[in-house]
Amino acid sequence: MTPEIALQLFGDAFYLTVVMVAVIVGPSLGVGLIVSTFQAATQINEQTLSFLPRLLVTIGTIMVTGPWLIQELTDLFNHLMIIIPEVIG
Known part of the structure; x- marks a missing residue:
């Protein structure tokens, strides 16, 4: 693995x-x-006035953006699996 590939992988992650x-x-x-x-x-x-609204908004945000976040994570994982031959040599 070259340093450029390693830096690119770490940068993407x-x-x-x-x-x-x-x-x-x-x-x-x-x-x-x-x-x-x-x-x-x-x-x-x-x-509780400061904690509860932030908790509800965070849970709502995860519910709304969850599919997109999972898709981005799986895209990165698939990219890593595809470039294994390039990384190995």
């Missing part, structure tokens, strides 16, 4: 990891910001 995390965590961060702004404006300091 790292990029997919970053995209998957961003898709799942991004909406949760947005909802957390909105809830925190609401809590600061009303001076309500309830922990």
Whole structure:
């Protein structure tokens, strides 16, 4: 395996990891910001008020984007299986 192939494989896997995390965590961060702004404006300091909406949005995001995320992961896995002869030599 040449260093170029190894770097390309690691780069593809790292990029997919970053995209998957961003898709799942991004909406949760947005909802957390909105809830925190609401809590600061009303001076309500309830922990469940900040936790529950983020949990629901994260679960909803996984339900909506789950098929796409699995498809991207299986595409990367299939690509890795196809290039095994090239990697071996």
